[in-house]
Amino acid sequence: MTGPPPATPWQRLHPLTPVVRAGRVVLPLLVVLAASAPGQQGSSRSPVLPYDLGLIALVVVLGVVQWLVTRWRIEGTTLRIESGLLRRDSRQLPVARIQAVDVIQPFLARVLGLAELRIRLAGSSSANGRLAFLAEPVAQELRARLLAAHHGLDMATPEPPEHPVASVPTARLVGSVVLSSATLVSVALVVAVAVSASVSRAAAVALGGTLVAYLFGLGRVVWRRVAEQYGFSVGQAPDGIRIHRGLLGRVAETIPVRRVQAVRLVEPLLWRPFGWCRLEVELAGSAGRDQGTRSGTVTRALLPVGHAAEAGLLARGVLGSKDPPLAPPPPRARLKAPLSYHFLAAGHDEDLAVAVTGRVRKVTCWVPLDKVQSVRRVQGPLQRRLGLSTVHVDAAGRGVRAQFRDRAAPEADRLVEDLAQQARRARRARPEALDFGASSAGPGPPLPRAVDRED
Amino acid sequence: MALVTTTGSGGPDAVPGAGGQWRSPSPRLWVMRRAEVVVACAVVAGAVGGAAGSASAAAGFGGAAGAVVLGAAVLVFVRNRFRSWRYLERDEDLIVARGVMFRRLSVVPYGRMQFVDVTAGPLERGFGLATVKLHTAAAATDARIPGLERQEADRLRNRLSALGEAKAQGL
Numbered sequence: 149m150t151g152p153p154p155a156t157p158w159q160r161l162h163p164l165t166p167v168v169r170a171g172r173v174v175l176p177l178l179v180v181l182a183a184s185a186p187g188q189q190g191s192s193r194s195p196v197l198p199y200d201l202g203l204i205a206l207v208v209v210l211g212v213v214q215w216l217v218t219r220w221r222i223e224g225t226t227l228r229i230e231s232g233l234l235r236r237d238s239r240q241l242p243v244a245r246i247q248a249v250d251v252i253q254p255f256l257a258r259v260l261g262l263a264e265l266r267i268r269l270a271g272s273s274s275a276n277g278r279l280a281f282l283a284e285p286v287a288q289e290l291r292a293r294l295l296a297a298h299h300g301l302d303m304a305t306p307e308p309p310e311h312p313v314a315s316v317p318t319a320r321l322v323g324s325v326v327l328s329s330a331t332l333v334s335v336a337l338v339v340a341v342a343v344s345a346s347v348s349r350a351a352a353v354a355l356g357g358t359l360v361a362y363l364f365g366l367g368r369v370v371w372r373r374v375a376e377q378y379g380f381s382v383g384q385a386p387d388g389i390r391i392h393r394g395l396l397g398r399v400a401e402t403i404p405v406r407r408v409q410a411v412r413l414v415e416p417l418l419w420r421p422f423g424w425c426r427l428e429v430e431l432a433g434s435a436g437r438d439q440g441t442r443s444g445t446v447t448r449a450l451l452p453v454g455h456a457a458e459a460g461l462l463a464r465g466v467l468g469s470k471d472p473p474l475a476p477p478p479p480r481a482r483l484k485a486p487l488s489y490h491f492l493a494a495g496h497d498e499d500l501a502v503a504v505t506g507r508v509r510k511v512t513c514w515v516p517l518d519k520v521q522s523v524r525r526v527q528g529p530l531q532r533r534l535g536l537s538t539v540h541v542d543a544a545g546r547g548v549r550a551q552f553r554d555r556a557a558p559e560a561d562r563l564v565e566d567l568a569q570q571a572r573r574a575r576r577a578r579p580e581a582l583d584f585g586a587s588s589a590g591p592g593p594p595l596p597r598a599v600d601r602e603d
Numbered sequence: 604m605a606l607v608t609t610t611g612s613g614g615p616d617a618v619p620g621a622g623g624q625w626r627s628p629s630p631r632l633w634v635m636r637r638a639e640v641v642v643a644c645a646v647v648a649g650a651v652g653g654a655a656g657s658a659s660a661a662a663g664f665g666g667a668a669g670a671v672v673l674g675a676a677v678l679v680f681v682r683n684r685f686r687s688w689r690y691l692e693r694d695e696d697l698i699v700a701r702g703v704m705f706r707r708l709s710v711v712p713y714g715r716m717q718f719v720d721v722t723a724g725p726l727e728r729g730f731g732l733a734t735v736k737l738h739t740a741a742a743a744t745d746a747r748i749p750g751l752e753r754q755e756a757d758r759l760r761n762r763l764s765a766l767g768e769a770k771a772q773g774l
Contacts, residue, residue, distance in 0.1 A: 521741035523710040544740035
């Protein structure tokens with residue numbers, strides 16, 4: 149805290165901010181007006197219009213006021229955002245605690261050359277910082293400065309270049325979205341309609357209505373996923389993993405590698421013929437509107453759909469070490485887990501715990517040992533009879549853990565002790581920078597491995 | 604090397620280099636649980652006996668006796684559960700073991716603690732007991748120790764928060 153660099157002058161958001169904010173409300177309203185105008189008589193239209201115009205004016209005025217009272221500046225290694233007219237909100241975001249920095253461009257903002265900067269910290273979503281909207285170059289520059297400071301470098305350090313690792317072709321993306329379990333349901337519905345049509349016409353009509361409604365919902369979901377992940381590309385840079393995606397609005401995410409709590413590789417049954425998989429990382433912090441529903445962590449797709457080789461390369465880049473050897477549980481575990489035994493495997497070394505689980509969907513979960521929150525051993529009645537135990541390695545968040553399922557009891561006992569000790573050692577070896585001193589004086593963060601280091 | 608043997612006989616010698624010894628909740632927790640079961644059993648027996656007794660006296664006695672037998676079975680189960688709770692404070696982490704059917708053992712490093720909760724419901728307060736719960740950033744962490752005497756609960760809380768602060772680790 150002593151002798152921080154001088155604070156920069158206060159800065160405002162971009163003057164076009166109210167336009168973009170209001171646009172969200174105004175555009176749908178205009179669409180509704182335009183759609184309803186031709187069908188209506190002149191007499192019923194006149195009272196509607198002033199009301200709508202009044203609403204639009206109100207939104208614009210509120211937007212301008214919000215723009216007027218919002219300002220931000222960098223004070224040393226803290227980003228400070230002040231906003232609010234009646235209830236002032238002064239928010240300080242220490243760069244050392246940044247979990248991720250995103251540059252988000254909704255469609256209208258993209259057209260106008262603006263971008264929103266969103267800074268995620270651990271903890272509740274109310275602790276996150278939003279700067280909406282900035283001119284795009286300003287947002288990019290501020291992100292570079294925040295990330296440089298986060299890694300203990302001088303803020304003026306230019307943004308390091310990124311090496312592209314993988315991208316998702318549109319055809320594969322659409323295919324992956326269509327090949328979901330929701331599709332199976334719709335196929336089943338179509339079959340049901342066809343069968344019932346041969347039996348009775350009335351039943352077919354009733355079922356057909358359900359089918360149409362369902363397909364409409366499915367179409368919306370497919371559209372949203374495709375629009376969100378369109379043009380997905382992921383790259384590695386010394387300041388973190390960089391993700392670019394989006395069809396109408398673009399999103400650029402930057403995830404500092406050392407903030408990753410766990411990595412998960414999911415291989416759904418329907419994707420297996422194509423050799424596709426999904427790679428996700430768990431970050432501390434609560435989910436925003438556009439993220440997963442789980443609280444406690446944010447799940448981010450590092451690769452929404454890709455090949456095993458790409459996913460493996462990315463996972464190694466994030467985890468920074470090789471996979472420990474995996475071992476299946478003893479054969480008698482088949483009695484306890486007949487449907488998932490074929491996938492069950494787990495292993496650990498001094499850096500990582502890895503576990504594979506799943507019945508039809510194969511899930512591999514890596515937890516870096518320095519992120520382990522607790523180690524648990526659970527033994528159910530059936531497991532006791534078979535001499536088995538399950539060991540859970542918990543990472544931050546809800547349901548984020550590597551499960552060493554159905555290991556032999558003596559091995560599980562050893563595992564608990566061993567994992568606890570290794571986790572302690574790993575925490576000491578890689579102390580986390582919570583205070584600024586440690587972050588700026590330290591030797592620097594563990595950088596992701598070079599991308600071109602193939603196996 | 605086994606932390607706690609699977610047969611559940613965890614003693615002070617079960618952990619090499621342990622900085623302490625296994626402790627258990629207060630015997631008063633057993634008194635409290637027993638009181639809970641007995642009262643609940645009496646209420647159920649009264650209700651069943653009364654309802655069935657309006658039909659015939661024999662059915663009433665039978666129903667009440669059935670409820671009492673059931674209560675006795677529950678009492679045995681509750682006693683085993685009470686006996687299964689134990690915890691061990693080591694130099695770096697806290698270990699909590701519990702469960703009869705599903706045996707659970709949690710190892711929580713002090714450095715990972717986010718906060719410590721001490722709660723005491725009306726009944727627990729009446730018996731001078733409290734529950735200590737450790738929270739980490741992982742929702743699955745279930746390190747909870749019920750039925751500690753107030754003094755022990757306060758000691759544990761103070762020690763845990765002091766250790767947690769000294770060894771705190773970021774996410």
